[in-house]
Amino acid sequence: MTEHELFYSYNKDVYRTCLYMLKNIQDAEDVCHDVFVTVFRQDWRNVTHLKAWIMRIAMNHCLNVIRKNKVKNDKQDHLQKQHEHEALTRDSVDGMVMAKLSFAELEQQLRQLPDKLRSVVTLRYIGDLSVAEISEILNIRQGTVRSRLHKALKLMRKKLEYYEKVNMKGRTVLNTVESKVKNHMKHSDHIDYPDFDKMFNSIQKDELRVADQLKERSQRGKTKVAIVLGVSVAVMATPVYAAFQYDWSDVVSHKSGIESALQAGYGQSIEQSVTAHGVTLTVHNAFVDDNRTVLLYTIKPGMETDGAEIRYDQMVLKDSEGTPIEGHYYQQWNEEQGVYQGYFETDWVMSENQSDLQFAITGVRYLQDIQEDITLDPKDNNTQKFNIQKDGIEAVEVQSFQHTEDQIMIRSNVTFTDTALKEQTWARITAYDPNGNMFKETESPVYGTEGATGAYSSTQIFNEQQFKERADHFTFTYTHEKERTDGTWNVDLSLSRQQMETGSVKKEMDIPLQSLDGEAKISSLVVTPTQIRLTIDHQEDYYRLPYRTYQLEVGGRVLEGYVSLEGTLNPNQTELRFEQFDSSLIDVSSVANKPVTLIAKDRVDEHAGDQTSIRLTNISTQPQTVTREYAGFLINWTYYLKDGNLYVGSSSPESTFGGINQTYFLDQGEKQYLTPLYFNDLDNKHTEVFQDFKGEDIDLYVSNYTTKKPDGDLRIPLNSNK
Known part of the structure; x- marks a missing residue:
């Protein structure tokens, strides 16, 4: 045929x-x-x-x-x-x-x-x-x-x-x-079919991948727009059909390049399983290009979990020498299939045509949420302490702060009898109405930060009226290991670059970023069908690029990007990653001289503070607010005592002020820093605490602060070395 x-x-x-x-x-x-x-x-x-x-x-x-x-x-x-x-x-x-x-x-x-x-x-x-x-x-x-x-x-x-x-x-x-x-x-008598002859001719062009393959499709206003770059070499894509055993769309929804590769049939079908102690690990698909390696896996648990979270003592990819390859995983419960679906992603890429690897998990831990009733008084602004003395947790202290006019901030500090549980416990306060409905936070909560005394601290923002007037039942909720299955599950993999070759373009660059403080330059570009990575070299260790939004414009099409914090970080390099946001792949085989531009938006610059002091006087339990000018901005300072601790909040009505990052005071000439409790980059609000404050007055100094330039976009053409 x-x-x-x-x-x-x-x-x-x-x-x-x-x-x-x-x-x-x-x-x-x-x-x-x-x-x-x-x-x-x-x-x-x-x-x-x-x-x-x-x-x-x-x-x-x-x-x-x-x-x-x-x-x-x-x-x-x-x-x-x-x-x-x-x-x-x-x-x-x-x-x-x-x-x-x-x-x-x-x-x-x-x-x-x-x-x-x-x-x-x-x-x-x-x-x-x-x-x-x-x-x-x-x-x-x-x-x-x-x-x-x-x-x-x-x-x-x-x-x-x-x-x-x-x-x-x-x-x-x-x-x-x-x-x-x-x-x-x-029976299709009622169907008006499209022009199949025209469609077949278009499909043939797509198969042959001629340079003008996108012309007709772009006129139709839909779909696969190729990413084309001003470089001279590309490898032809030869995908292998990947078995569609599961619906992976939710699991890889924030990895849109992998989602696109699945839909287009790229990747190597693995379908290898190992079962031990009632637990089955299956590796379904592998995706390898010059940017990353991604494995799609499922775990069939050895007991009923009702979709509760499971974790592992270790999940790792090993090379042929048994050397661990660093990576991270994400998974979701598939109720219909009774399995956990996930992906394991690493920056490791194959250097040879064939690689023998091993994917392994060690120790399956079945978790559950424990709820301990607490007699929290939502109208009491003092610190309330509740002894838990259970599951390695000693106690939890709960504090409330006025966050905005109609919002309240709940700060919980957990102390442990078993400190090893700090990294495993998702501790928070839950509030319920008389009907048993749980109140949701009005902002994304922050869990597991280091508290002022080394405790596990969480910050949650609630609607004040709901929390104080409508809530009648509170619990301290935390995640605890219910059961575990000890053992090791190994799946041997033989990954072939020939089977998975999807094409790539690599280009060394030397494009200075002259608008940034210090010396920085774009040094390399790697393009694969699922992702584009741009590397920026800088002399300063762990230099923070002063932008919040990154985009790559290719022939009028825009890809959204982000600063990567994954893998082993090079202190003198920053990597930007860009993925497709729709169902199409980046077509690296159609290389042409189309304009490619890096766009950086929402500039936020960090500045060192000066020797100007902010004097806070008559400190008491009564909140006070003073307004002072600092670096040309009006800053509101709100301060008060609570449980013997001094709390200092700062904010500014000026939209170009980013916020105070941290303050300090001088003790016999030595800088003593306050401990940050809350910072919101959007509304420039910042809250700090000085533990066990003694006295009535204090002179504070700004360690550093930020300013915003919402219109300070940066556009850098990547087609030339100028």
């Missing part, structure tokens, strides 16, 4: 699948196109069950689009021009009743099915797939497939309840709806 024959054998089934799943003509055409691009990139001639394999790819593409464009799918909620379909058998009571179920009504009901139900119906009645095949494609149990089919047909029947009273020769309306749905979806 040729590519042409394959395309015209399955194009209508794929297009109808896309149309029913996406409910949008343009999306259906685009996804149908990309499905066959993915198919032709694979070794499809050696696939045993070709139709099921193609439908698997089509369904995964559709589900990815649905997850990415939930709002967009609702925006254009129509299929095709609707016609009344009267081709019904009328020589039976059954046919007479179902004749009343018009094409438009049936089409409307199909469109309104939930995504999970519509996917099963589509695969069953368009793909002609068995329950077992659908089970494998969607990675759900066969019983779940049957129940979803039944539920879908039942939902459609409910909208025609007045037909249920008709007895059609012993058959139920549910059976007849199934027959009607099958006939409706299988």
